[in-house]
Amino acid sequence: MAGIGFELRKLLRKQTYAGLLQAYAFAGIISSGPWVLSIVGIMLIGLLSAGAGVASPRVSVSQFQVTVTYLFLISLISTGLVQLSFTRFVADRTFAKDEASILPNFNGLILVVMGVSMLVALPCVAIFFPEQSVLYRLLFVMGLGVMSAIWIATVFLTGMKHYRAIVLMFFLGYSATLGLALLLRRPLGLEGLLLGFVLGHYLLLMGMVYLVYRHYQSDRFVAFDIWKRGAMYTSLMATGFLFNLGAWIDKLMFWYFPSTGQQVIGPLHASVIYDFPIFLSYLSVIPGMAIFLVRIETDFVEYYVKFYNAVREGATLDYIERMRNHMVYHVRRGLFDIAKIQGIAVLSTFAAGGVVLQALGISTLYLPLLYVDVVGAALQVVLLGILNILFYLDQRRAVVLLTAMLPLCNAVFTGITLHLGAAWFGYGFALAMLVTVLTGIWILSRKLEVLEYETFMLQ
Template identity: 55%
Template sequence: MAGIGFELRKLLRQDTLLGMLRAYAYAGVIGSGPWVLSIIGILIVGVISLGVVSPAVAVTQFQVTVTYIIAFSLVLTGTLQLAFTRFCADRLFEEREDMILPNFGGVTLLVTLVSGVLALLAALFLFPGQSVLFRAVLVACFVVVSNIWIATIFLSGMKQYRSIVLLYGVGYGITVGAAFLLRGFDLEGLLLGYLIGQSTLLSGMLVLILRGYPSKRSVAFELFDKRWLYPSLMLVGLFFNAGVWADKFIFWMDASTGSPVIGPLRASLIYDIPVFLSYLSLIPGMAVFLVRMETDFVEYYSNFYDAVRKGGSLSYIEDMRNQMAATIRVGIFEILKIQAIAALLLITVADDIFRLLGISELYLPLLRVQLAATALQVVFLAIINVFCYLDQRRILVLLTGLFLVLNVVFTLISLQLGPQFFGFGFLLALAVSVGLGLWLVQRSMGRLEYQTFMLRSG
C-alpha cells in the first residue's frame, strides 16, 4: 500500500477541503472498488435485463453465476494474495524491484493454470445441461477474475491512483455496457458481456504493471523459495476469504433457505439481497481505514522502526509507539462512526429498495444485522492490517482461523434457531474476532519495544 499511501498523504498535505475529499474518494474506490463495483455492476445488469432476457430466470442465473465466480476466485487466490504482497514488499525494501515483475508472471501463470483446470472440470461435469458457449465463457471468466485479484496487489502499491480509479470505472462501465448490448443472447450474452468488461479491466491492469515494474525476465518462481515463502500468510489469506463467504455458502446449501438456480449453483433470496446491500456501505469505512492506516499510522510506524534501526533515543521510540497506538484507536473509532452514518442512510432507503426488488419488508431486520456486521468487518480488516505491519503472523492465523470456525458454527446454530436469528452468526463471529483482535493489538503495542529489540537482537 506504500504507493497509494504516499499519494494520499500528498493530497492531505494540501490542507484544503478539495484535497481531503479527493483523498477519501480515491481511498474509497481503491479500498472497496472490486467488492462494491462488482455488486453494483451485477445489480445494474440485472435491472437493465428485466423484460428483455428470456426466460426471465436467466437474469438470476447470470447474477448467481458471477457471485460464485467471485467467491471461489477469492478463496482460491487468497492463499497467494498476502504471501505475494509480503514478497513484493520485502523485495522493494531490499531495492530488488527487478524480481517483482517476473514473479508476478510466475504467480499469474500458476493462477491461470490452476483456475483454468478447476473451472474446466466444473464446466464439464457440473453443467452438462448448459450450452458449450456458456461453459467456455464460464471458464474464461473464472480465470480472468482470479488474475484480477492478483493484479490488484500491484495496483494498490502504485502511485498512479488517477489511472487506477479511471481503470476501474472504464472496466465496470464496459461490463455493464457489453452486457446491455448482448442481453438479447440471454444468459450467454450477459455472461459474455461480463467477460468482455473484466478482460478490459485486467488488460488495463497489466499495462500499468508492465510500465511500473520493468524487468528483463518474464516468469520466475522465486516466491516459492523457502527463504521467501510464508505459509502462515497463505493460511491467513485462505482463512479470511473462506470466513467471509462461509455463512453465504451455508445459507445457499441449506434446503430451508437456499434454492437451485443453475446446475449445482444455489442462491438464498432471503439472505443474499440484504447481504449485498449491506456491502454498499463499505465505501466510506474502507476510505477511512485506508487513509488512516496509510497516512498517520504508517508515518509513526516508519519513524518507530527507523529510530530502532538507527539507534534513536528510547523516549522518541516510546513516543512513536504511543502515537501508533493512538492512531489505531482513533482510526477504529472513525471507522465505526462513518459506518454508522452510512448504515443509517441505507436503512432510510431500504424500504424503497426492497419494494422495488419485490422483497418483503420482513427482511429489514436482517439488513440491519448485516450492516452492523459490515462495520465490524472493516474494523477486522484494520486489525489484520496492523498485525501485518507488526509481522505478528501467528496472531493473524489465530484471528482469521477463529473467524472462519466461528462463522461456520454460529451460522449453523442461527439456522436451527429460526429466521429471527439469521445473520447473527456472521455478526457474532466478527464481534468475537474483533474483540479478541483489539485486546491483542493493545497487548502487542504495550510490548512493542521489548518484542522489537528481542527480535532484532536475535
Template identity: 50%
Template sequence: MAGIGFELRRILKRDSFLNLLEAYGLAGIISSGPWVLSVLGVMLIGIISLSLTVAGSEVVQFLVSVTYLMAISLTLSGLFQHVFTRWVADRLYNNQHTIILPNLMGLIWVSTLMSVTLGMIAMIWLMPDTSKMYRLLMLANFVVLCNLWPVTIFLSSMKSYRRIVVVFTLGYATAVVASMVLARFGLEGLLTGLLLGHSLLFFSFFYTIIRQYPGDSLIRFDFSDRKQIFPALILTGLLFNAAVWADKVIFWFHPDTSQPIVGLLRASVIYDLPIFLAYLSIIPGMAVFLVRMETDFAEAYDHFYNAVREGDTLARINQFRDRMVIVARNGIYEIFKVQGLTVILLFFWAEEILTAIGISTLYLPLFYIDLVGVSIQLLLLAIQNVLFYLDARGINVTLCTLFFASNIVLTLITIEMGASFYGYGFAGATLISALTGLWLLSRKFDQLEYETFMLQGR
C-alpha cells in the same frame, strides 16, 4: 505499500471541502477495488436486464453464476494474496524492483494453471445439463478473475491514482454496456459482457504495472522459494476469504434456505440480496481505511522502527511507540465513526432503498443485521492490517480461524432457530473475532519494545 495513500494525502493538504471529497472519493473507489465494485456492477446489470428482453429466470441464473465465480476465485487467490504482497514489499525494501514483474508473470501462470484445472473439474461436476457456451464462459470468467485479484495487490503502491479510477470506470462501464448489447443472447450474453469488462480491467492494470515495474526477464518463480514463503500468510489469505463466504455457502446448500438455480449451483434468495447490498455500505469505511490506516499508521510505523534501527534514545523510541499506538487507535476509531454514521443513515433510508430497487421490505430486518455485520468485518480488517505491519502472523491466523469456525457454527445455529435469526450468525462471528483482535492487538502493543529488541539481538 501505502504509496497511493501518501499521494491522496497531498490532496487533503489543500484544505478545501472539494479536495476532501476528491481524496476520500478516490480512496473509496481504489480501496474497494473490483470486489465491492463488482457487486454494484453485477447488480446493475441484473436490474437493467430485467427491463430488457432477458427472462427473469436467466437474470437470476446470471447473478448466481457470478456469485459463485466471485466466491471461489477470491478463496483460491487467497492462497497468494498476503504471501505475494509480503514478497513484493520485501523486494521493494531491498530495491529489487526488476524481479517483481517477472515474478508476477510467474504467479499469473501458476494462478492460470490452478484456475483452469479447478474450472475444468467444476464444468464437469457442477454444470450438468447446461450449454457448452455457458460452461466455456464460466471457465473464462473464472480464470480472468483469479488473475485479476493478484494484480490488484499493486494498486495501493501505484501513485497514478487517477489512471486507476479511470480504468475502474471504463472496465465496469464496458461490462454493463456490453451485457446490455448482448442481452438478447440471454445468460450467455450477460456472461460475455462481464468477461469483456473484467478482461479490460486485468489487461489495463497489468499494462500499468509493466510501466511502473519494468523487469529484467520474462518470467521467474523466486516468490516460490521456501525461504521467502511464510505459510502463516498463506493460511491467513485462505482462511479469511473462506470465512467471509462460509455463511453464504451454508445458506446456499441448506435445504430450508435454498433452491437449485442452474446446474448444481444453488442460491438463497432470502439471504443473498440483503448481504450483498450491505457490502456496498463499506465503501466510506474503506476510504478511511486507506487514508488513515494505510498512510498515517505506515508513517508512524516507519518512525518507530527507524529509531530502533538507528540506535535512537530509549525515550524517543518510547515516544515513537506511543505515537504509533495512538495512530492505530485513532485510525480504528475513525473507521468506526464513519462506518457507524453510514450504518445509521442507511437504517433511516433502508426502506426507501429496497423499494427503489424493487426488493420487498420484508428483507429489512436481515438487511439491518447484515449492515452491522459487514461494518464489524471492516473493523476486523483494520485490526488485521495493523497486525500485519507488526508481523504478528500467528495472531492473524488465530483470528481468521476463529472467524471461519465461529461463522460456520453460529450460522448453523441461527438457521435452526428460524428466519428471525438469519444473519445473526455472521454478525456474531465478526463481533467475536473483532473483539478478540482488539484484545490481542492491545497485548501486542504492550509487548512491542520487548519483542522488538529481542529480535534485534538475534
C-alpha cells in the same frame, strides 16, 4: 502500500475541502476494488435487464447473477492462498532493492493461477453442467481464470502512485462490463450477459496489467522465484485462505441448507432470503474502507516508520517512546474513526433502508435481515483494520489465530441460527464478526503494550 499512501498524503496536505474529498474518494474506490464495484455492476445489470425482451429474462438474470457470485467465491478463496504471500514477496523484493524480480514473478504467478484454475474448472463444468451450452461452460472457465488473475493484480494497486489512472481504469472496466452485458443480452440471453461480464473484466485485467508494466521493469519475462523454499510464508497463505473462507461460509450454508436455499443452475444454489440483503449491505462498507486506507496510510504509517527508524538508528529512549505513543494514538484513532463512519453508515441504512428496498422493488420484509447484515459488514471493516495493523507489526501468528476463528465462529453461529429460524437469520455472521473483532482488539492492545520490548528483542 507506500505509493498510494504518498499520494494520499499529498492531497491531504493541500488542506482544502477539494483535496480532502479527492483523497477519500480515491481511497474508497481503490480500497473497495473489484469486489464492491462488481456488486454494483451485477445489480445494475439485473435491474436493467429485467423485461428487456430476452427469453425468460428473470430466469436468465438470476442464473447470471448466481454464476458470477460463484466465480467470485471460488476465485477469492483459491487465490487467497497466494495473495498475501505475494504481497509480502513484493515488499521484501522492494526492501532489498530488487524490483527487477517483481515483474517476472508477477507474470509467473498469473500464469500459474490462471492455468490451474482453468484446468481444474474445465472438467468440473463438463461433469456438473451437462444441461448448459458449451458457450456457457467455456465462459465459466474463462471467467474464473480472469477473476483469479484480477485478485493477483489487485495486490499492486495500493503500491502505485498512479491513483488517477487506477480510478479511470475501474470506471472504464465496469462501464464496459455493464455496457457489453446489456448489449449482448438480447441475442444470446444468459450467455450474452456472462460474455459481457467476462469481456468487461478482461479489459479491466488488461488495464491493471498495463499499470503493473508501467510501474515495474525487468529484462526477464517470467520467473517462479516465489515458489522457492522460504519465499512464500505459510502463515500468510493460511491467513488469506481462512479470511476469505470465513467471509463466505455463512453464504454457502444458506445456499445449501434445505429450507433456505434452492438450485438455480447446475449444481449452483442460492438463497432468496439471504443473498440480496447481505450483498446490499456490503455497499455500506465503502466509506469505512476509505477511512481505513487513509488513516492507515497517512497518520499511522508516518509514526510507524519513525518508530522503527528510531530503533534501528539508535535514537534516545525518550524519542522512541514518543514515537511509539504517537503510533498507538493513531492506531486507536484510526480504528475509532472506522467504527464511527461505519456506525453512521449503519444508522443511515436503518433510516433509509425501507425507502431503498421499495425503490428497488423489493419487499420490506427483508429489512430486519438487512439491518443485521449491515452491522456485520461494518464489523468486517473494523476487523480488516485490526488485521492490517497486526501485519505492520509482523504479528502473523495473531493474524492466523483471528482468521482461523472467523470461519469457525461463522459456521457454528450460522448453523445455530439456521435451526432457530428466520427471525435469527444474519445474526450468525454478525456475531462471528463481533467475537473476532473483540478478540482482535484484545490481542492488539496487548501487543502494543509490549511493543518496545518485542521490537528490541527481535533486533
